[in-house]
Amino acid sequence: MTRLIATDLDGTLLRDDKSVSERTVAALAAAEEAGIEVFFVTGRPARWMDVVSDHVHGHGLAICANGAAVVDLHDNGRIIEVRALARSAALAVVHALREAAPGTSFAVELTTGIHYEPHYPPFFQDPGATVAAAEKLLHEEPGGHAAPVLKLLAHHAELSPDEFLALARSAAGEYGSITRSSPTALLEVSGPEVSKASTLAMCCAERGITADEVVAFGDMPNDVEMLSWAGTSYAMGNAHPDVIAAASGRTVANNEDGVAVVIERILADRTPPAEGTEADTTADRV
Numbered sequence: 001m002t003r004l005i006a007t008d009l010d011g012t013l014l015r016d017d018k019s020v021s022e023r024t025v026a027a028l029a030a031a032e033e034a035g036i037e038v039f040f041v042t043g044r045p046a047r048w049m050d051v052v053s054d055h056v057h058g059h060g061l062a063i064c065a066n067g068a069a070v071v072d073l074h075d076n077g078r079i080i081e082v083r084a085l086a087r088s089a090a091l092a093v094v095h096a097l098r099e100a101a102p103g104t105s106f107a108v109e110l111t112t113g114i115h116y117e118p119h120y121p122p123f124f125q126d127p128g129a130t131v132a133a134a135e136k137l138l139h140e141e142p143g144g145h146a147a148p149v150l151k152l153l154a155h156h157a158e159l160s161p162d163e164f165l166a167l168a169r170s171a172a173g174e175y176g177s178i179t180r181s182s183p184t185a186l187l188e189v190s191g192p193e194v195s196k197a198s199t200l201a202m203c204c205a206e207r208g209i210t211a212d213e214v215v216a217f218g219d220m221p222n223d224v225e226m227l228s229w230a231g232t233s234y235a236m237g238n239a240h241p242d243v244i245a246a247a248s249g250r251t252v253a254n255n256e257d258g259v260a261v262v263i264e265r266i267l268a269d270r271t272p273p274a275e276g277t278e279a280d281t282t283a284d285r286v
Contacts, residue, residue: 002036002266003213006200006226007259009042009052010181011219012236015255018051025055027260030267032057039063039203041196043181043188043222045109045150046077053077065109066179066222067199068150068190079111083199084148085176085191087138093152093172093189094134100171101156101164106134109151121155123186152176152189161185165221179222188222197225215266217251217259218243234262 007013015021028038040052040062046069049062053073056062060074070081090108097104107116115130115137130137140146156164164185168178177190204214212231218224219236224246227233235244237253244250251258 001213002215002232003209004037004039004204004207005031005215005217005263006039006041006196006230007217008196008219008223008226009040009044011238011254012217012223013040013254013259014051020052020055021257021260023257024260027257027263027267028055029057031263034267034270036266037207037209039200040073041067041200041216041226045069045114046071046079047113049073049077061203063196063199063203065150066177066181066188066190067194067196069111070199070203081199082111082148082150083191083194084150085152085189085194087140087146087149089175089191090149090152090189091135091138092175093154093168093178094138096172096175097154097168101159101167103156103158105155106137107153107155108134108137108149109153110147110149112147116153120153121157150190154187154189156185159185179224181220181222195225196223197229200226201229215262217262218247219254234258 013024031038037058042064043066044064046064056073060072062071062073064071068083069079072078072080094106105117105120107114107120113128114126117134118131161180161184165180165187168187176192177194178187180187211229214230216226216230216233218227219239221240221242224242227246233247234249234251235247236251236258251262
């Protein structure tokens, strides 16, 4: 029996306009009412969770920054668990990628916000950000009082996304977990063994929930480990090929409410349909 639903946000639960459809809102509420916990598991930082904070019931927890943070959405996104990337390891990744992929620019996601290099693309308009070389951004302050590093981000203007990912894992994979969720050549580096899967497994263990009782959804390479870990997993109709290979099933695209389609079927399977009706089978579409 399904006890927990774990879903990515961008490209998965959210439509392309970053909205949550009425159908999806209703499906999430119905799942919680049926006693199924829902975890949002995303690469987003806690400060970007307002898009779904109104749709979390029960525990109110979400896993952010690809597993580097567990946040309480009932308490304004307060971080309650951190799995940090050591600054020394982040610096090692910076040096390795500067050598392996000249032209790489970096940003550093801290628990207190994001900071970036001068040539890093302006993906994030944060007036409080420090703009400086990665080495300065990652400088270890005396006494070890610096804010924890959640992610190191690396961007390359010329390499293809998958080419850059493969190169980075070869050159710097020993220093951290390297993945991507963007359609551009933008990589995300977490601490070793830190992923959506490992943090989700930790949260499930605290609740006595096994992998076989988890249904997971995703669309990009940063979802692969989570989909492989969960007992049942679905790649979205718009998913990356690696995600399709990792998942045990497929649903329709995010713009077609693929997560809601599966949740509705899970709930329908708990209650036999009325005579003369048929369950929705679009989640089996390949």
